Amino acid sequence: EDCKKQVVSSDPYSSDPPRHPALRVNSQKPFNAEPPSLILSENYITPTAFFFKRNHLPVPKVDPAAYRLEIEGLPNGPVSLSLDELKTRFPKHTVTATLQCAGNRRSEMNRVKQVKGLDWGIAAISNATWAGARLRDVLLAAGYVPGGTVRHVQFEGLDKDVAGTTYGASIPLRKAVSEEGDVLLAYEMNGEELPADHGFPVRAVVPGTVGARNVKWLGKIVLSEEESSSHWQQNDYKGFSPCTDWDTVDFKSAPAIQELPVQSAITQPEEGSVVDRSLEEVTVKGYAWSGGGREVVRVDVSLDGGQTWQVAQLRGASEEGQEDAPSPPLGQAWAWKLWELTVPLPEDAQELEIVCKAVDNGYNMQPDSVAPIWNLRGVLSNAWHRVRVTVSED
Amino acid sequence: EDCKKQVVSSDPYSSDPPRHPALRVNSQKPFNAEPPSLILSENYITPTAFFFKRNHLPVPKVDPAAYRLEIEGLPNGPVSLSLDELKTRFPKHTVTATLQCAGNRRSEMNRVKQVKGLDWGIAAISNATWAGARLRDVLLAAGYVPGGTVRHVQFEGLDKDVAGTTYGASIPLRKAVSEEGDVLLAYEMNGEELPADHGFPVRAVVPGTVGARNVKWLGKIVLSEEESSSHWQQNDYKGFSPCTDWDTVDFKSAPAIQELPVQSAITQPEEGSVVDRSLEEVTVKGYAWSGGGREVVRVDVSLDGGQTWQVAQLRGASEEGQEDAPSPPLGQAWAWKLWELTVPLPEDAQELEIVCKAVDNGYNMQPDSVAPIWNLRGVLSNAWHRVRVTVSED
Ligand SMILES: [Mo]
Ligand SMILES: [Mo]
Numbered sequence: 001e002d003c004k005k006q007v008v009s010s011d012p013y014s015s016d017p018p019r020h021p022a023l024r025v026n027s028q029k030p031f032n033a034e035p036p037s038l039i040l041s042e043n044y045i046t047p048t049a050f051f052f053k054r055n056h057l058p059v060p061k062v063d064p065a066a067y068r069l070e071i072e073g074l075p076n077g078p079v080s081l082s083l084d085e086l087k088t089r090f091p092k093h094t095v096t097a098t099l100q101c102a103g104n105r106r107s108e109m110n111r112v113k114q115v116k117g118l119d120w121g122i123a124a125i126s127n128a129t130w131a132g133a134r135l136r137d138v139l140l141a142a143g144y145v146p147g148g149t150v151r152h153v154q155f156e157g158l159d160k161d162v163a164g165t166t167y168g169a170s171i172p173l174r175k176a177v178s179e180e181g182d183v184l185l186a187y188e189m190n191g192e193e194l195p196a197d198h199g200f201p202v203r204a205v206v207p208g209t210v211g212a213r214n215v216k217w218l219g220k221i222v223l224s225e226e227e228s229s230s231h232w233q234q235n236d237y238k239g240f241s242p243c244t245d246w247d248t249v250d251f252k253s254a255p256a257i258q259e260l261p262v263q264s265a266i267t268q269p270e271e272g273s274v275v276d277r278s279l280e281e282v283t284v285k286g287y288a289w290s291g292g293g294r295e296v297v298r299v300d301v302s303l304d305g306g307q308t309w310q311v312a313q314l315r316g317a318s319e320e321g322q323e324d325a326p327s328p329p330l331g332q333a334w335a336w337k338l339w340e341l342t343v344p345l346p347e348d349a350q351e352l353e354i355v356c357k358a359v360d361n362g363y364n365m366q367p368d369s370v371a372p373i374w375n376l377r378g379v380l381s382n383a384w385h386r387v388r389v390t391v392s393e394d
Numbered sequence: 395e396d397c398k399k400q401v402v403s404s405d406p407y408s409s410d411p412p413r414h415p416a417l418r419v420n421s422q423k424p425f426n427a428e429p430p431s432l433i434l435s436e437n438y439i440t441p442t443a444f445f446f447k448r449n450h451l452p453v454p455k456v457d458p459a460a461y462r463l464e465i466e467g468l469p470n471g472p473v474s475l476s477l478d479e480l481k482t483r484f485p486k487h488t489v490t491a492t493l494q495c496a497g498n499r500r501s502e503m504n505r506v507k508q509v510k511g512l513d514w515g516i517a518a519i520s521n522a523t524w525a526g527a528r529l530r531d532v533l534l535a536a537g538y539v540p541g542g543t544v545r546h547v548q549f550e551g552l553d554k555d556v557a558g559t560t561y562g563a564s565i566p567l568r569k570a571v572s573e574e575g576d577v578l579l580a581y582e583m584n585g586e587e588l589p590a591d592h593g594f595p596v597r598a599v600v601p602g603t604v605g606a607r608n609v610k611w612l613g614k615i616v617l618s619e620e621e622s623s624s625h626w627q628q629n630d631y632k633g634f635s636p637c638t639d640w641d642t643v644d645f646k647s648a649p650a651i652q653e654l655p656v657q658s659a660i661t662q663p664e665e666g667s668v669v670d671r672s673l674e675e676v677t678v679k680g681y682a683w684s685g686g687g688r689e690v691v692r693v694d695v696s697l698d699g700g701q702t703w704q705v706a707q708l709r710g711a712s713e714e715g716q717e718d719a720p721s722p723p724l725g726q727a728w729a730w731k732l733w734e735l736t737v738p739l740p741e742d743a744q745e746l747e748i749v750c751k752a753v754d755n756g757y758n759m760q761p762d763s764v765a766p767i768w769n770l771r772g773v774l775s776n777a778w779h780r781v782r783v784t785v786s787e788d
Contacts (some may be wrong), residue, residue, distance in 0.1 A: 147445060172724050180568075199430055223750050239757050241694045243703045255691055259756040300635050306766060309637045330566050357766065362653040362686050363633050363774050368762035374749065380757050 010060040012162065012208050012327045017196040020049040022096040030055040031197065034123035041267040041285040041338050044317065046126035048190050054101050054124065055161035056167050056232070057325050065202045069185070071142050071149065073223030076179070078153030079142040083201050090133035091143070095182045096317060097207035097334035098289050099214055100125040102257055103263065107382035112371045115378030116246075122385065123264040125287065128337050130205045130322065132186035135221075136177050140153065144223060146177065153177075154222040155204050155215035164346060164381045167214045168230030171206050173223070180293075180332055182207050185218065192340035208293045209332035210257045212237050227256060242374045249376060257379065262366055264299055264339075264358035275352065276285040277345060282352070284312070285340040286385070292359035298359045301341045305353035306368070312341040312356070324394050333361070345391060402571070406452040406556065411590040413585050414443040424449040425591065428517035435661040435679040435732050438711065439490070440520035442584050443699070448495050448518065449563050455610050458595045463579070464654035467544065467617030480579060483537070485526035489576045490711060491601035491607055491728035492683045494519040494653055496631050497773035499659065506765050509772030510640075516659040516779065519681065521730050523787070524599045525581035529615075530571050538617060540571065547571075548616040549609035551612040557602050561587070562624030563607045565600050565652065574687075574726055576601045579612065593687050598671065599726035602687045603615040604651045606631050621650060623734050636768045643770060651773065653687035656760055658693055658733075658752035659779040669746065669785050671739060678706070678735040680779070684754035688725030692753045695735045697745035700762070704733040727755070739785060750779045 009065055023033035035050035041361075043050075064083050071079045081089075101124035105119050112252070135153070153176040157167035175181045184205040187194055191272040194200045199216030204215050212232055229232050238254040245275045268285040269275060275282050282303075288296040315338040316327070328334070339356075357366045367373050370383045407423045417427035421687045429444035437444075458477050465473045475483075495518035497511050504513055529547070538544075547570040567579060569575045578599040581588055587596045593610030600607050606626055621627050632648040642710035662679040669676050676697075682690040694703040709732040710721070722728070733750075740746070759769050764777045 050664055059423050067521075165424060166769060174574075174724055188482075208396060239692075239753065241695070241703055241705050245703065255755050257757060261756060261758045290476050298635060300637070300766075309766070311637065330568055357635065362655060362758075363651060364655045364756075364758045365761045365776075367759045367768055372409055372703070382759075 012270060013062045013330065016059045019053070019197070023050070023053070024121070026120060031059070032118050032284055034043055034121060035126070037121065037265070037267040037270070040123055040126065040287055044127065044131060044338060046194060047286050048192070049055070050126045050195070051198065052101065052124040054211055055159070055197065057161055059157040059196050060160070062158060062201055062217060065203050069202060069218060070220040071138070072220065074143045074297055075145055075148070077216050077391055079139070080084040086138070086202065087135050087187060090137045092131050093134045093182070093184060093245065094129060094131040095184060095205065095334060096127065096129045097205060098125060098127040098336040099211045100260055100263065100289065101211045102260070102379040104263070105385070106378035108370050108383065109343070109374050109378040109381050112374045115376060117378045120309060122267070125263070125289065128189050129191065130184055130186040131188040132184040132202070132205070135183040135204070136179065138185060144177070148184070149225050149334050150223045152224050152227045153367050154224055154228040155213070156219055156220040156222070158163040158219040161362060165216070166219070167217050167232065168217065168228045169233050170228035171209060171213050175209070175258070180329070184336065187351040203379055208259055208291050210260050210291070213258065222313045224362055236376065236377065237379060238377070239380045239390050240377070242372060244376060248378055256375050261380060261382050262294070262296065262364045263292040263359045263382045264356050264366065266356050266387045269354070269387065269389050271387050275345065275389050277392050281342055282358070283340060283342040284354055285338070286356055287336050287337045288358035289336035290358070293331040293333050293383070294360040294364070295328065295381045296337045296358050297361050300357050301344060302355040303343065303349070306355045308344060310341060312339040314339050350355035350390055352389050352391065355388065357384045402484045409455045413447070413591070417444070420514060424451055425453070426512050426648045428515060429516040429520070430616065431515065431659070431661040431664070434517055434520065434681050438521065438732060439584060442586065442589060445456070445522055445592065446495065446518045447552070448605055449591065451555055451671065453590050454552040454554070456611060457517055457519060461519065461595050463612060464614045465532070466614065469508045469539055469542070470537040475532070475667050477558070477581070480527050480532070480596065480743060481581060483569040484531045485756070486523040486525050487528045487576070487578060487599055489578060489599065489728060490521065490523045491599060492519060492521040492651045492730040493605045494654055494657065494683065495605045496641040496654070496773040498657070499779070500772035502764050503768050503775050506768045509768070509770060512539040513670045516661070519657070519683065519730070522583050523585065524578055524580040525582035526578040526599070529579055529598070530573065531574070532579060532770040533571060533617070538571070543619050544617040544657060545568060546621045547762065548618055548619050549607070549612055549614070549624040551609050552611040552613040554757060560613070561609065562622045563609050564622035565603060565607050568599065569652070570605070572724070575729065576726060591596060602685050604631065604654050604685070606709070607652065618775070631773060632771070633774045634769045636766060638770060641768055654686070655776050656684040656690065656752050656754045657775060657776045658682035658690070658750050658760065660748055660750050660781045663748070663781065663783050665781045667783050670738065670784050671786050675736055676737050677734060677736045678748055679728050679732070680749070680750055682752035683730035683731055684758065686759070687727050688754040688756050689733045690720065690752050691755050694751050696749040697740060697743070697746045700749045700779070700788060706733040708733050717767040743785055746783050746785065748777050748783065751778045782788070
């Protein structure tokens with residue numbers, strides 16, 4: 001009995017929380033999973049239990065009463081805040097923001113040539129309403145003064161590997177302190193306490209920025225001239241040319257991913273499914289999003305592999321019955337758009353190759369094909385999304 | 395004699411300035427012309443005489459002593475500034491910024507299907523050093539107060555059509571008054587007085603923003619809740635799906651182009667030229683740029699139509715001997731990068747299809763092909779650029 005207990009407790013993942021059984025698990029330890037993709041387009045706000053989970057390390061068990069957020073690199077010395085101070089000393093700010101893993105849609109790159117990384121489908125992306133203190137407010141209250149030599153804000157998680165190395169990442173100072181950057185030290189997700197898998201008690205939410213910089217279980221903030229020295233900032237989460245392989249890669253030659261490029265995918269119908277000819281029409285649904293606060297302004301859909309196109313209907317926050325949300329201010333479109341299109345089935349088609357591509361308000365377009373953007377880490381997979389379905393005979 | 399004089403002076407274009415004979419003219423009246431594309435990659439700063447010219451109307455003759463810049467929509471009433479006041483009352487701010495016409499590379503769309511617009515090649519883009527007063531400084535001095543209902547800054551040119559309609563455009567307020575936006579009321583280009591074709595005596599320079607909003611011969615600035623009501627803001631310079639034609643287009647459905655997507659093109663070798671086999675290698679050169687202050691971080695070059703790629707060398711301001719220019723601050727990369735790559739000639743190749751594609755620091759990529767981004771106005775033509783050359787036999 002004692003022996004068994006010891007074995008269990010020596011597993012650093014033994015205190016990981018329970019998860020919804022419908023999640024598609026890419027890795028158990030650390031836990032990485034995405035929802036069935038249909039869930040995404042059925043809910044403008046992704047239900048918390050289905051929000052994709054991307055953990056790099058075991059989920060740390062944090063006692064909220066003992067929790068401290070340490071802030072270093074300030075002109076008047078370090079500052080330490082309790083959870084209660086974070087909640088009461090700063091206005092609560094609410095932001096609806098989509099997070100996307102750098103590796104979303106990596107499986108499509110794997111089909112071109114094997115890459116290193118979790119084999120994500122199209123659902124390593126989700127949308128939530130986050131609330132917490134604004135990082136800007138906290139840094140100014142902690143004594144940060146604009147105009148110095150600080151260029152980056154580093155985040156350290158409380159999650160550790162067996163050697164004691166914590167997860168870490170950084171964002172540019174400009175994003176961290178901008179009035180329009182909306183960076184949060186979030187303690188709520190969809191109106192409830194942040195769940196263990198999403199960073200309880202406090203995580204960084206950096207709208208418009210790749211998931212990897214939205215550090216969970218946030219323990220320390222460091223203002224610095226340099227980016228985070230972590231593996232994930234320096235030697236991972238960067239994009240390279242398709243000609244770069246593991247023998248030739250120079251991680252210093254590429255910038256750490258921050259903003260992500262325009263993205264879209266088809267959630268319905270699913271690959272390989274059968275469309276009923278007698279219905280005479282087909283409804284295509286999906287999501288679209290762009291990084292850096294750029295708003296998706298159009299999604300084109302093709303049923304013939306990209307030869308001809310039609311324009312889908314976009315469904316933003318207001319169309320989705322979110323508290324009569326107006327169009328987001330320019331540069332602050334942090335949340336995705338869901339989209340759909342119902343079209344007559346082409347008369348003779350026995351198969352359809354459904355394709356989508358989105359355009360953002362910088363008029364950035366998605367690239368047509370996967371191979372030319374293939375990269376050894378399988379990140380930034382945002383080529384047109386393609387789904388093949390068959391049409392049933394009458 | 396008198397009669398002849400009258401005929402000449404009734405031509406509204408009769409006071410247009412002389413132009414360099416090497417410019418490739420797309421339209422004489424109004425004057426629209428681009429330099430030979432080789433000029434672009436040979437000069438980090440495009441020589442003023444070769445900077446592309448995109449006029450919508452006749453060049454107005456402006457007396458600098460009588461010039462007034464009117465500013466309207468201010469809380470304390472309109473303000474009027476002389477040229478001398480603009481030069482002496484505000485600090486002179488210098489910005490190196492690339493301007494690109496929305497229609498650059500339109501000829502490639504024309505090859506897919508006819509579009510409406512001037513048939514630009516790849517050289518409706520150029521780079522210059524501009525100096526003038528910061529729009530932000532002028533607006534604040536004129537009594538603008540942040541926080542009101544103003545959302546757009548409208549520019550009106552002094553250039554008019556026969557009915558008296560002036561050229562006009564607007565930019566978002568946020569860009570106009572941002573400390574990092576670097577919007578200029580420019581009176582100098584490359585260290586000299588602004589030439590007549592580029593807006594003498596004052597033009598707007600809106601770095602990172604499509605040429606059409608960089609209004610020349612600036613006569614009036616209006617702060618407003620609305621965008622400019624001009625044809626060029628409302629019913630032109632917008633992007634649409636390839637399925638949208640002139641019968642179905644709804645100009646209200648698309649945003650006015652402001653930022654432009656990532657772009658690159660090959661200036662050397664030229665289409666149809668012959669590469670000498672005995673040289674054993676070929677040098678490929680070009681330019682790359684992205685809108686919104688995003689920095690180009692990589693250019694991939696292919697000699698085999700996009701099957702395999704190599705990474706080109708980037709040449710930014712510092713490499714080009716510009717006053718030891720450091721890397722631009724994040725979000726303020728207004729100027730292009732020139733790039734080049736020297737590679738061995740593939741042994742068996744009799745023809746090369748040279749292709750380039752650029753990546754910016756939002757990891758936006760260029761789309762692979764033209765047809766899927768074709769649009770009725772032929773704007774935003776930023777697919778991979780392709781040049782076919784033959785290899786001479788030994
Ligand atoms: Mo990620
Ligand atoms: Mo233009």
